[in-house]
Amino acid sequence: MHRILHLSTYDKGGAGLAAYRIHQNLKKSGNASVLVVQTKTLIDDDIIQASAGIVYRVIRKLHSLFVPKRKINSVKEYSFFNPIEEESYFPTGDLLKQIPFKPEVIIVHWVSGFVNSRNLYELNKLTGAPIFWYFLDAAPFTGWCHYFWKCDNFITYCRKCPAINSTNERDLSFWNFAYKNKFIQKTDITLIAASTKYFQLLERSALFKGKRRAFIPLG
Numbered sequence: 001m002h003r004i005l006h007l008s009t010y011d012k013g014g015a016g017l018a019a020y021r022i023h024q025n026l027k028k029s030g031n032a033s034v035l036v037v038q039t040k041t042l043i044d045d046d047i048i049q050a051s052a053g054i055v056y057r058v059i060r061k062l063h064s065l066f067v068p069k070r071k072i073n074s075v076k077e078y079s080f081f082n083p084i085e086e087e088s089y090f091p092t093g094d095l096l097k098q099i100p101f102k103p104e105v106i107i108v109h110w111v112s113g114f115v116n117s118r119n120l121y122e123l124n125k126l127t128g129a130p131i132f133w134y135f136l137d138a139a140p141f142t143g144w145c146h147y148f149w150k151c152d153n154f155i156t157y158c159r160k161c162p163a164i165n166s167t168n169e170r171d172l173s174f175w176n177f178a179y180k181n182k183f184i185q186k187t188d189i190t191l192i193a194a195s196t197k198y199f200q201l202l203e204r205s206a207l208f209k210g211k212r213r214a215f216i217p218l219g
Contacts, residue, residue: 005103005129006035007111011042015110015136018194018218020047022107022134034099038090038114050114052094078163079146081139082113085176090115092122108133112146121183131189134216135198140180141205143173155204181207194218 006023010016020042023035033046040049074080082088095115106129108120120131137146143158145151151162153173160166161173168174190212193199199215202208 002031003101003104004031004033005099005106005123006033006109007037007106007115008035008109009038009111009114011035011037011040011044011047018136019107019109019134020044022109032101034101036095036099048098050090050095050098052091056091056094074164075162078148079137079139080144080161080163081146083144083164083172083176085116085144085179086118088113088116089118092119092126095119096123096126103127103129105129106131110134110136112139117180117183117187120189121187124187124189131187132192133189134192134194135202136194138198138201141202141207143176145173152204154201154206156206177207184208184211190214192216 004023004026006019008016008019011020016037020035023033023046026033027046034048035044035046036048036050038050040047074083106120106123106127108131120133123129124131133140135141138148138154139146142148142154143161145161145163148154148163153159153161158173158177159169159171161171164172166173184207189208191202191208192214193202194217196215199213202213
C-alpha cells in the first residue's frame with residue numbers, strides 16, 4: 001500500500017475527471033489516496049479543496065486591488081491561460097497541512113492556475129516523494145501555451161511568443177520558461193504522457209531534458 005497525493009485544479013471536466021478516476025482506481029487497489037483541488041464539486045471525503053492561511057489570502061487580496069493587471073494581447077487559439085507562472089504559486093506548507101498523511105508518491109494532473117513548478121520542487125524536497133506529472137496539454141513544457149501549433153520554441157527556449165504577438169526576446173513566455181526551468185531541474189520528476197504525440201514532444205522539450213518519461217494511456 002502507498003500513500004498517494006494527487007493534485008488537480010478541478011475534479012470536473014475532462015482533465016479533472018481523468019484525475020478523479022485515477023485516484024479512485026488507486027484507492028480500489030488498496031492505496032491511501034487523496035485528491036487535492038483548487039475547486040471541489042464532487043461529494044467525496046477523499047477530495048480536499050485547498051485553502052490557504054489568512055496571511056496569504058490578505059496578500060492576494062491586496063495584490064488584486066493595488067497591482068495593475070498585466071495587459072496581454074493573446075491569440076485565443078493558443079490558450080495562453082494563467083499567463084504569469086510565479087503568481088500561480090500556492091503556499092506549499094498550507095497544502096501539506098490539509099493532507100491526512102505524508103505522501104510517498106505525488107501525481108500531478110492538470111494544475112494550471114493552482115500550483116506551479118516551485119510548489120512541485122518544495123513538495124518533492126519536504127516529503128521526499130517523487131513527482132509523476134500526467135501531461136494532458138503543452139502548458140507544462142512551454143512558456144504557458146496550452147497549444148503551440150507550429151511554434152517550436154519549446155525545443156530551445158520560449159521567446160518571441162506568437163501566442164501573445166511578441167517579437168521580444170525576453171517576453172512573458174521567456175520569463176515563465178525561466179521560472180519553470182529554475183525549479184524543474186532540481187526536482188525528482190517523471191513525465192507521463194497520455195498519448196504517443198505528447199510522449200514524442202516531451203523527448204524534444206528543453207525544459208524537461210534528461211527527465212524520465214513514461215507512456216501510460218488514459219483508459
